[in-house]
Amino acid sequence: MITLRSSNLQYQNLENHEPFIIRISTNAMLPEPLRAGVAYLISDEPLPDGFCVYLKVRDPDRKETLPPHVAGVTLPEEFSYLSDGDVIRLSPRGRSIRVLYRKGSEFNHFLLTERCNNYCLMCSQPPKIADDSYIAGEILSTIPLIDPGTKGLGLTGGEPTLLGEGLIKILEACETWLPRTAVHLLSNGRRFSELRFAQQYANVRHHDLMVGIPLYSDLSHLHDFVVQADGAFDETLRGILNLKHLGQRVEIRVVIHKQTYKRLPQLAEFITRNLLFVDHVALMGLELMGFARANLDALWIDPFDYQDELVAAVEQLVAYRMHVSIYNHQLCVLRPNLWRYSRKSISDWKNEYMPECEGCGQRDACGGFFSSAQLKHSAHIRPLSRA
Numbered sequence: 001m002i003t004l005r006s007s008n009l010q011y012q013n014l015e016n017h018e019p020f021i022i023r024i025s026t027n028a029m030l031p032e033p034l035r036a037g038v039a040y041l042i043s044d045e046p047l048p049d050g051f052c053v054y055l056k057v058r059d060p061d062r063k064e065t066l067p068p069h070v071a072g073v074t075l076p077e078e079f080s081y082l083s084d085g086d087v088i089r090l091s092p093r094g095r096s097i098r099v100l101y102r103k104g105s106e107f108n109h110f111l112l113t114e115r116c117n118n119y120c121l122m123c124s125q126p127p128k129i130a131d132d133s134y135i136a137g138e139i140l141s142t143i144p145l146i147d148p149g150t151k152g153l154g155l156t157g158g159e160p161t162l163l164g165e166g167l168i169k170i171l172e173a174c175e176t177w178l179p180r181t182a183v184h185l186l187s188n189g190r191r192f193s194e195l196r197f198a199q200q201y202a203n204v205r206h207h208d209l210m211v212g213i214p215l216y217s218d219l220s221h222l223h224d225f226v227v228q229a230d231g232a233f234d235e236t237l238r239g240i241l242n243l244k245h246l247g248q249r250v251e252i253r254v255v256i257h258k259q260t261y262k263r264l265p266q267l268a269e270f271i272t273r274n275l276l277f278v279d280h281v282a283l284m285g286l287e288l289m290g291f292a293r294a295n296l297d298a299l300w301i302d303p304f305d306y307q308d309e310l311v312a313a314v315e316q317l318v319a320y321r322m323h324v325s326i327y328n329h330q331l332c333v334l335r336p337n338l339w340r341y342s343r344k345s346i347s348d349w350k351n352e353y354m355p356e357c358e359g360c361g362q363r364d365a366c367g368g369f370f371s372s373a374q375l376k377h378s379a380h381i382r383p384l385s386r387a
């Protein structure tokens with residue numbers, strides 16, 4: 001989600017309007033009865049009548065404005081990516097716009113809450129304690145506007161299960177309005193230790209739902225240290241067991257950093273001995289955002305320096321026929337025998353390549369970097385040959 005508040009954002013004939021969520025159309029031929037609930041993104045003149053709102057992305061070479069009689073917003077050039085089917089939240093009084101959904105992106109995520117009951121050392125979205133329960137209502141208003149052909153949708157936080165019934169309603173809305181869309185939920189899994197809540201979640205009977213749950217160590221005290229919450233390891237494990245008992249799909253996520261890399265092989269062994277029935281294991285590189293920046297010295301290790309542990313963990317999981325993926329790593333840093341497990345996992349809007357990548361023959365296959373890797377990245381980035 002991208003929020004912009006700017007003096008470059010000019011609302012017209014909407015100034016006192018409450019915030020509202022609306023889908024964009026570029027179709028000037030849209031049947032008139034459908035136009036009242038749609039924002040028309042202007043590309044050509046003349047303007048079709050009857051749309052709720054008109055959006056104009058400013059062209060720096062031309063001095064056009066919206067016709068004075070229409071309600072609309074003039075947007076800065078950086079919004080030129082907006083297109084048909086996208087969903088936005090307009091806040092005239094706050095002079096802001098938030099892009100909630102992009103039809104052309106494979107990486108649409110909804111942040112359900114900023115609250116969390118963990119306080120992870122490397123949290124990229126540091127928790128806040130403010131009441132943000134209004135977000136769930138906004139998401140419930142957005143889901144019916146999303147293109148039903150959308151392949152996948154992510155639900156993140158904070159900790160989404162803190163919404164309780166609110167999360168269940170959002171999952172039910174996804175099942176109702178998006179019957180062909182896979183949903184991936186990120187959760188620390190602790191709330192699922194309550195069998196009643198896990199049962200409510202299972203009762204949604206979503207057609208394609210996976211929950212990604214982090215597990216950082218085979219040692220309870222080390223996991224609890226990483227998430228800064230006593231007892232979290234036990235609750236997370238009980239949550240995973242409840243979910244699998246109820247036939248739910250579960251992915252284990254391991255973020256690799258200085259506190260977790262040494263015991264990766266032991267964690268992999270723990271998973272194969274105790275959690276062999278989970279559906280996927282994702283071994284993930286660190287994103288240097290939020291607390292990860294503040295705790296950089298305690299967390300940063302060059303991924304080149306943990307390849308022995310990563311290879312051992314992957315070999316253990318694969319030997320037990322588990323589905324394994326490596327996320328957020330660059331191919332030139334990974335040992336070649338790990339490449340087949342590497343996925344392009346970084347959301348398009350924060351995915352970059354470095355100057356060192358110039359001329360690399362594997363760039364199309366490589367997932368590249370988070371934008372935040374400008375701060376620090378492996379010292380072993382080197383262009384690879386095509387073969």
Ligand code: SF4
Pocket residue numbers: 330331332333353354356357358360361362363366367368381382383384
């Ligand atoms: S040089 Fe850049 S594009 Fe090539 S493998 Fe390394 S990180 Fe990826």
